[in-house]
Amino acid sequence: MRDFVLFAHIILGLALIAFPIVILLYLKKQPNWLKPLSILIAAISWGLLLPSGKLYLTFYPATKTLVNAGAWPWAHSIVMETKEHWGLLLPIIATVAAGLVATKRIEESRRWWILVIILSALLGVMGRIVKIGALA
């Protein structure tokens, strides 16, 4: 169960980096699939709350104990606390980006897609820091 939600978490998180990059590359050409892909990205960002929530609520408490007892307690107190709340804004930001594409304000959506990419990448790095913190 843990492996399944962990892989889902990682794969969906990576999709939130890869797909918006594709969107940015084709933003000027505005192909027909831009809108469906944008909506798919927004859907993925909401769906990602399920595996991330399961990991955080069910499996993270044990990791948290290790982090707090180790040499990097800030990995929980700063990094994980920030990550768990930044993650709540990710679907909102992706929905704004998709909504702008769906309402034909495609150029306006550019900086929101960039923010989705940066935030998703940062959340991934933060997750890695917490994992290392559990072993430190």
Added chain:
Amino acid sequence: MAKFNFYFGAAASALLLAILVIVAELMVPFKDWLKATFGHHWIGKAVIITLAFLAIGFLTKNKKSLANLSDGKIEWYSVIASLIAIFLFFAIEFFK
């Protein structure tokens, strides 16, 4: 006529999230209320900001600006400010 204002909806939920995070950490009874009502404070915050996003997005569907600032600018600054505020709050709390 627009059906939904993504910008104002997102600005409201971003600012609300920062407020919820800070208030929940500083006021234990509020965090306990979130836990008791939603099962976990994180779920409570997720539900509240999602409802705020939808409600404010629909309620401001005809608005384009607020105090001479465009909805796009308000949202951008609100989201960035919220992300920074959340990080700084936990960093300050840790080093306090």
